[in-house]
Amino acid sequence: MDLEGRIRYSEPLRNHTSFRVGGPCYAWYVPASVSAVAACSELCRKSRIPFYVFGGGSNILADDGGYKGVVINMASPRLKSISAEGTFVRVSASVEIGNFLDFLAKKGLAGAEFLAGIPGTVGGAIRTNAGTFDISGSRRWRHLGEILEEMEILDEGSRIRRIKASEVRFSYKKGPEGDIIILNAVFSLRRGSGPAIKRRMKEYIARKRETQDTAFASAGCVFKNPEGCPHSAGELIDRCGLKGYRVGGASISLKHANFIINEGKATSGDIKTLMEAVAEKVKSEFGIKLETELNLV
Numbered sequence: 001m002d003l004e005g006r007i008r009y010s011e012p013l014r015n016h017t018s019f020r021v022g023g024p025c026y027a028w029y030v031p032a033s034v035s036a037v038a039a040c041s042e043l044c045r046k047s048r049i050p051f052y053v054f055g056g057g058s059n060i061l062a063d064d065g066g067y068k069g070v071v072i073n074m075a076s077p078r079l080k081s082i083s084a085e086g087t088f089v090r091v092s093a094s095v096e097i098g099n100f101l102d103f104l105a106k107k108g109l110a111g112a113e114f115l116a117g118i119p120g121t122v123g124g125a126i127r128t129n130a131g132t133f134d135i136s137g138s139r140r141w142r143h144l145g146e147i148l149e150e151m152e153i154l155d156e157g158s159r160i161r162r163i164k165a166s167e168v169r170f171s172y173k174k175g176p177e178g179d180i181i182i183l184n185a186v187f188s189l190r191r192g193s194g195p196a197i198k199r200r201m202k203e204y205i206a207r208k209r210e211t212q213d214t215a216f217a218s219a220g221c222v223f224k225n226p227e228g229c230p231h232s233a234g235e236l237i238d239r240c241g242l243k244g245y246r247v248g249g250a251s252i253s254l255k256h257a258n259f260i261i262n263e264g265k266a267t268s269g270d271i272k273t274l275m276e277a278v279a280e281k282v283k284s285e286f287g288i289k290l291e292t293e294l295n296l297v
């Protein structure tokens with residue numbers, strides 16, 4: 001079994017999460033190849049050691065008590081690759097969204113601009129079916145599933161499999177589920193002009209900067225927008241008057257009420273208590289049950 005790569009024991013997850021919280025994991029594994037990812041996942045499954053597949057760390061609330069298992073860092077530099085063939089782009093799950101988009105702009109490939117400003121890796125973005133409202137103001141929800149052609153994954157038996165995007169039911173904040181590891185993806189784009197693509201990407205980034213608290217440590221939106229409700233989670237929390245409400249070192253952003261900010265010394269407990277308080281208040285005010293979109297580790 002080939003476990004080539006680097007292992008660090010008791011690595012604090014707060015060093016890797018955008019929330020800047022999270023205690024130590026047993027082992028932080030930076031695999032050097034796809035076969036090493038397969039070997040590690042197989043070893044963990046056989047030995048019944050829990051493992052967590054870590055992308056960019058931007059949608060995670062890691063517990064300060066730590067993670068009693070192996071964290072496989074899919075953002076390993078040794079796993080990164082990207083290439084274009086016509087209007088198709090093959091990219092490894094480990095590549096950051098920002099780098100993927102830089103590549104597309106350079107190649108003059110359009111269609112993925114709506115992903116601009118979304119943090120994390122391509123793999124994480126597929127898992128969560130990352131998306132945003134169209135910049136036109138039409139409130140059309142644009143999501144990664146629209147432009148994905150196919151994926152290469154490791155299945156529950158640590159075997160490489162190819163899956164067509166059409167076989168996956170992509171929905172709001174939901175990509176492929178189950179005990180799989182995304183390795184590579186092929187996206188279908190269209191020809192466009194480099195400067196126009198860059199301009200559109202900048203527009204998406206500017207909108208985020210305007211409406212969201214991008215300057216502070218956070219994990220982006222904490223709650224999903226409730227299905228069938230004309231109001232977003234942020235709007236509901238805002239209407240409860242919770243902006244600026246704090247627990248310990250965590251507070252509700254003054255800019256966007258669906259963002260929880262780590263002011264510097266927040267613990268995972270502060271954030272969880274704040275999340276519970278918010279959900280309770282929204283439930284009692286509007287009778288709506290908010291559901292978190294963060295991965296709790």
Ligand code: EPU
Nearest residue numbers: 132133211220221223224225232234235238255256257258
């Ligand atoms: N609003 C308020 N108060 C607030 C925040 C928002 O009244 O504090 C209002 C806004 O004025 C607007 C409406 O609520 O009328 C919706 O707000 P926004 O356009 O910011 O959209 P959102 O639904 O809160 C969603 C995604 C974001 C994504 C933006 C892009 C969810 C939960 N959030 O936010 O995703 O960046 O659209 O437009 O789906 C994330 O995934 O982490 C994330 C931040």
